[in-house]
Amino acid sequence: xxxxxxxEWIAAVRFLREGRMQTLFIISGIAIGVGVIVFMSALLTGLxxxxxxxxxTSQAQIELIPPDQIARPLRNGPGVFENAIxxxxxxxxxxxxxxxxxxxxxxxxxxxxxVSPTMAGSALAVRGAASRSIxxxxxxxxxxxxxxxxxxxxxxxxxxxxxxxIIIGIELAKDLGATVGDKLNIQAASGTVMALTVTGLIDLxxxxxxxxxxxxxxxxAQSLLGIVGGVTTIEMTVQNIYDAETLAEQIQASNYVEADxxxxxxxxxxxxxxxxxTSNTMIRLxxxxxxxxxIAAVLVVSVIQRSKDIGILRxxxxxxxxxxxxxLLQGGLLGFAGALVGSALGMVGLVYWxxxxxxxxxxxxxxxxxxxxxxxxxxxxxxxxxxxxxTAPAVRAARLNPVEAIRG
Amino acid sequence: MADEVLRLEKVRKxxxxxxxxxxxxxxxxxxxxxxxxxxxxxxxxxSGKSTLLNIIGLLDQPTSGRLFIxxxxxxxxxxxxxxxxxxxxxxxVFQDHHLISAFTALENVMMPxxxxxxxxxxxxxxxxxxxxxxVGLENVAGNRATNMSGGQQQRVAIARSLAMNPDLxxxxxPTGNLDTKSADSVFELMREVNRESGTSFLMVTHNLDLAxxxxxxxEVVDGKIAx
Numbered sequence: 037x038x039x040x041x042x043x044e045w046i047a048a049v050r051f052l053r054e055g056r057m058q059t060l061f062i063i064s065g066i067a068i069g070v071g072v073i074v075f076m077s078a079l080l081t082g083l084x085x086x087x088x089x090x091x092x093t094s095q096a097q098i099e100l101i102p103p104d105q106i107a108r109p110l111r112n113g114p115g116v117f118e119n120a121i122x123x124x125x126x127x128x129x130x131x132x133x134x135x136x137x138x139x140x141x142x143x144x145x146x147x148x149x150x151v152s153p154t155m156a157g158s159a160l161a162v163r164g165a166a167s168r169s170i171x172x173x174x175x176x177x178x179x180x181x182x183x184x185x186x187x188x189x190x191x192x193x194x195x196x197x198x199x200x201x202i203i204i205g206i207e208l209a210k211d212l213g214a215t216v217g218d219k220l221n222i223q224a225a226s227g228t229v230m231a232l233t234v235t236g237l238i239d240l241x242x243x244x245x246x247x248x249x250x251x252x253x254x255x256x257a258q259s260l261l262g263i264v265g266g267v268t269t270i271e272m273t274v275q276n277i278y279d280a281e282t283l284a285e286q287i288q289a290s291n292y293v294e295a296d297x298x299x300x301x302x303x304x305x306x307x308x309x310x311x312x313x314t315s316n317t318m319i320r321l322x323x324x325x326x327x328x329x330x331i332a333a334v335l336v337v338s339v340i341q342r343s344k345d346i347g348i349l350r351x352x353x354x355x356x357x358x359x360x361x362x363x364l365l366q367g368g369l370l371g372f373a374g375a376l377v378g379s380a381l382g383m384v385g386l387v388y389w390x391x392x393x394x395x396x397x398x399x400x401x402x403x404x405x406x407x408x409x410x411x412x413x414x415x416x417x418x419x420x421x422x423x424x425x426x427t428a429p430a431v432r433a434a435r436l437n438p439v440e441a442i443r444g
Numbered sequence: 445m446a447d448e449v450l451r452l453e454k455v456r457k458x459x460x461x462x463x464x465x466x467x468x469x470x471x472x473x474x475x476x477x478x479x480x481x482x483x484x485x486x487x488x489x490x491s492g493k494s495t496l497l498n499i500i501g502l503l504d505q506p507t508s509g510r511l512f513i514x515x516x517x518x519x520x521x522x523x524x525x526x527x528x529x530x531x532x533x534x535x536x537v538f539q540d541h542h543l544i545s546a547f548t549a550l551e552n553v554m555m556p557x558x559x560x561x562x563x564x565x566x567x568x569x570x571x572x573x574x575x576x577x578x579v580g581l582e583n584v585a586g587n588r589a590t591n592m593s594g595g596q597q598q599r600v601a602i603a604r605s606l607a608m609n610p611d612l613x614x615x616x617x618p619t620g621n622l623d624t625k626s627a628d629s630v631f632e633l634m635r636e637v638n639r640e641s642g643t644s645f646l647m648v649t650h651n652l653d654l655a656x657x658x659x660x661x662x663e664v665v666d667g668k669i670a671x
Contacts, residue, residue: 037551039565043558050546348542351503352556353531353608355524438503442542 044358047349048365055338059370062334066374067381069327070418073320074382077410079389080316082402084309088277089403091302093185094240096152096271097280099301100142100293102132129157131266138291139270147275147283152179153267155257161204161250162221163212170208171248172222174257174267183273186238186251192216193236197253202232205246206239222252224260232256327418328425331370335363335429339436346433347441356434363430364423371422375415383411448515449611449644450477450500455509457495457667469495471667472509479611480642482635484655487664493648494616496664500646501614502530514611531560535605535643537615537634541597543589549600550576550585556607575603579633595626602633606643613637615647619654627651 037046052059107125110118132138135153142151155174160167177197181187187195191206193216202220214220216234223229232252240246258264270293274280280297288295299306339346346359383406390404457470469492477483487493498504499511502518511518513533518526535556543552553572558564576585579599584592589600598618605613615634619627631654638645647658655661663670 037554037564037569039563041564042562043564046558046564047546054546344542345544345546348536348538348544349555349559350527351501351530351536352559352604353527354559355527358559439498442503442538 044361044365047362048369051338051342051345051362052366052369055341058334058338062330062370063374063377065330066327066370066418066422067377069323070375070378070414071381071385073323074379074410074414075385075389076316076319077414078382078386078405078407079402080312081407081410082390082405084312085405086402087305087309090241091298091305092273092277093188095298095301096183097274097277097298098272098284098287099296100132100138100270100272100287100291101268101296102130103292103294105130129261129263129268131263131268132270132293134292135267135270138293141291142270142272142287145283145287147279148272149275150179150182150271150273152176152183152271153254154180154269154271155254155261155263155266156268157257157261158225159250159260160223161208161212162223163214163218166212168208168211168247170204170222170250172224172257172260173249173251174254174261175251176254180271183271186236189238189240190236191239193234196235197251199253199256200230200232201235201253202256203236203238203251204234205249206237207243207246208248208250209234209237211247222250222260224262226262228260228262230256230260324417324421327371327374328421331367331422331425332428334370335367335426336432338366339363339429339433342433343436343441346436347438347443350436350438351442359436360430360434363433364426367422367424367426367430368419369422371418371420371425372415374422375418378418379411379414447479448476449479449481449513450475450646451512451515452476452500453510453512455496455499455506455511457492457499457504458507461507468507469667470499470506473664473667473669475662475669477612477644477646479644480638482638482645482659483647484658484661485646485648485664486650486652486655486661487670491664492667493664497614497616497646497648500612501534501536502526531556532608533611535608535610535613537598537601537605537613537618539617539620541589541594541601543597543600543604545588545590547589548585549581549587549589549592549596552589552600553603553607555604560608572603572607575606576600578606578637579603593626594622595630598622598626598630599633602630602637606637606641609641610643612644612646615645617648617650619649619651627654631657 105125105127107122109122112118139151139153142148153176157172159170159172161170186203195203197203209215212220214234216237218234219231220234221229221231240249258266274283281299284295284297349359390400393401395401452473452475455470455473456468458466458468460466473496485493499506513529550572553575554564554568557568557571561568573585576582579602581596581599584596589597619630622630634645637643649655
């Protein structure tokens with residue numbers, strides 16, 4: 037007998053140990069439930085983290101673009117409209133008004149970690165008889181690479197952009213039969229043509245993007261698209277990615293620009309994440325409920341089986357409180373032990389899944405995120421669930437009439 | 445008066461009060477037990493012996509009448525006080541010994557002290573060892589309760605009932621399930637404890653031979669004391 041354990045703990049542990057099969061089965065049940073919760077939570081956290089990482093390293097978190105160009109109705113004196121029906125004008129590629137000022141202001145905004153002006157438009161890439169339409173991004177490599185990690189996507193050549201260089205997607209290179217060092221003719225809608233040297237090939241992980249994406253120096257894009265000195269977009273990164281939308285709204289309110297956060301432009305992704313979180317919560321709740329009912333059922337049976345022991349303990353002077361605690365502790369201990377085994381099960385399952393299930397290119401499907409907090413919280417919650425589930429049986433045990441209990 | 449351990453005054457016990465199935469089991473029992481007395485409680489089955497024993501043991505409450513333990517009126521006490529009084533003054537020996545199978549014989553003997561103190565300690569263990577020696581079972585102290593003969597289990601139950609050094613031990617047919625030899629030895633053990641420590645005993649028994657060896661025989665018939 038352990039001298040450092042109080043009476044209630046000793047009795048609770050002994051009762052659980054004596055009902056070996058019952059204890060083993062219920063701990064297995066709890067362990068499976070907890071294992072599922074740990075596995076699912078960690079998997080979803082990993083998938084979400086992976087998705088966010090992908091989204092945020094291939095696009096800016098806030099994009100500033102010129103506001104929509106709108107046509108005003110023609111008026112003839114105050115309140116008199118010549119033509120009330122106004123057709124939406126086509127949106128020309130125009131520069132953000134006063135962009136250097138806005139850029140500097142953005143740099144000074146708290147919470148903003150990176151600002152980079154870009155010039156985007158469409159053009160035609162021609163090599164010999166092959167031509168492909170491309171989306172042309174003129175960037176300042178120094179600031180832009182901090183926002184979108186182009187060097188990470190380079191599969192051939194290097195991420196170098198002087199005025200005569202171009203970085204293109206691998207599918208586009210394939211279509212044009214071009215490789216690093218080759219020259220491409222880039223023709224803008226205005227008719228301007230420039231011959232640029234391919235310095236790097238990038239793989240963005242999407243065939244569509246790899247067919248269209250090209251990067252050139254900002255000045256090159258400005259010349260090609262005929263907007264000298266202008267930029268069409270100011271791309272930004274922020275400290276807390278979840279603050280992006282609020283920050284975007286503030287920027288839009290105080291500047292003559294339209295500010296889109298990654299949250300607004302990836303609304304579907306957010307809906308998916310929220311749906312996943314909701315279903316995860318529901319599954320967790322129902323698993324926890326079934327675990328709780330399992331513990332309660334086992335303890336109800338245990339109270340019936342132990343009624344004589346309870347009666348004897350009461351005849352020896354054990355108080356109702358002591359009896360109550362013995363059964364509460366059994367619930368807590370079952371929850372705790374089940375959670376320990378379950379956490380280990382969930383972790384083993386996760387490690388196995390992580391190594392066994394890979395993407396087509398062999399890279400991991402999701403990062404293995406094993407946060408100690410997840411295990412600690414799970415174990416605390418499972419123990420608490422056990423205590424809660426044991427309440428009804430424990431109260432029943434405490435209320436047993438000793439005479440009837442001894443009689444059995 | 446100073447030596448009075450137990451006194452019952454007009455104790456009645458009825459079940460299903462106010463219902464058609466109303467039954468009165470005890471009809472006004474008066475009983476007094478003094479320190480060091482060894483009483484036998486006899487009577488036919490269904491006469492109310494066990495009900496009386498449960499009331500005396502503070503496991504059940506009388507419908508009317510008063511019960512005094514060491515001069516203290518128990519009728520006004522709440523559940524917590526009753527439990528405390530029971531644990532400190534009364535020991536129980538049941539017909540089926542009722543040892544807790546999850547514990548060893550020694551741990552069963554330690555149990556009343558453990559319940560009272562909250563934590564085990566060397567003193568409690570040593571007291572339990574002494575009691576095991578007193579009932580002649582020091583060699584099987586580490587055995588599980590279920591891994592002993594009926595006589596041995598009953599001896600352990602007696603040792604357990606003495607753990608708190610009670611003023612009164614209530615024994616409900618302690619020899620009922622034992623063979624003649626074991627019954628005799630268990631009875632002798634109780635008698636010896638009674639003589640040596642002055643603990644009062646109240647023993648329900650159907651065995652008239654054993655009853656005759658007690659200080660007094662009280663016969664309960666139809667819920668009344670017949671003699």
